[in-house]
Amino acid sequence: MNASNFFVQVYQVTQRIPGGKVTSYGRIAQMLGRPHAARAVGYALSALKDAESGATYTSATVPWQRVVNSQGRISIVNREHTAVDQAHILREEGVAVDENGRIDLNLYLWEGLHLVDLDDILRGDG
DNA sequence: ATGGTGACTCGCG
DNA sequence: GCGCGAGCCACCA
Numbered sequence: 203m204n205a206s207n208f209f210v211q212v213y214q215v216t217q218r219i220p221g222g223k224v225t226s227y228g229r230i231a232q233m234l235g236r237p238h239a240a241r242a243v244g245y246a247l248s249a250l251k252d253a254e255s256g257a258t259y260t261s262a263t264v265p266w267q268r269v270v271n272s273q274g275r276i277s278i279v280n281r282e283h284t285a286v287d288q289a290h291i292l293r294e295e296g297v298a299v300d301e302n303g304r305i306d307l308n309l310y311l312w313e314g315l316h317l318v319d320l321d322d323i324l325r326g327d328g
Numbered sequence: 329a330t331g332g333t334g335a336c337t338c339g340c341g
Numbered sequence: 342g343c344g345c346g347a348g349c350c351a352c353c354a
Contacts, residue, residue, distance in 0.1 A: 208351065227336050231350085240336035242350040248335050249352085269335080277335045288335090 205287065208234070210265070212246040213259040214323045219268040222296040223312040224305055226272045232323065233315060234324070243269070244277065264291035268292045 215230050227247075231239040247269060250300040252268035267288045271277045276288050276299070299309050315323075323326035 231336085236350075238337085238349045239351075240349080241334065242352085244335040244338085245333085245351060246335095266335080271335080272337060 208236075208239075208242065209233070209246040209249065210259070211323055212243050212323075213250075214248050214265060214328045215320075216247070216264050216269060217264055218315055218319060221265075221268075222310070224268045224270050224274075224292070224297060224310050225312040225314070226233050226274075227269060228270065230261045233320060241268065251256040268295075270305060274305040276305075276312075284295075 208320060210235055211234050213326055219225055226240075227243040228237070228240040229236060230243045233282045236242070245264045247264075250259060251257045253260045278288060290305055292305070293301050297305060298318055299305050319328070
């Protein structure tokens with residue numbers, strides 16, 4: 203797999219996160235075989251375009267809100283207009299987020315992909 | 329090719 | 342629990 207596919211792989215893994223569950227940037231990186239590429243994962247999600255852009259992967263087709271940091275905390279608080287949105291959307295999905303943007307990973311952490319699904323993504327079939 | 333930039337993580341104090 | 346510093350990775354000028 204070449205580096206140019208990395209973003210796409212991140213998006214595809216993220217799309218497999220079921221509603222009501224969350225995972226971390228680091229875990230996604232780990233699933234993709236790059237345990238230290240957490241920052242790159244965050245970079246990929248920040249690169250998502252608007253729904254109107256017509257791109258394949260947009261903030262509307264990729265549930266970016268289900269990705270938080272390893273502490274179970276929302277990483278984009280007080281960041282421009284999108285500030286409180288992530289917590290809001292997660293609550294609508296049934297995830298308990300306190301006023302500090304913290305989530306109990308013991309309750310909402312996503313199990314992760316089965317090897318079969320991961321294989322599809324890493325091969326580019328997903 | 330090189331340096332700067334994050335929606336990251338981990339280890340310390 | 343919180344702030345810092347130091348790795349780490351993919352992108353873009």
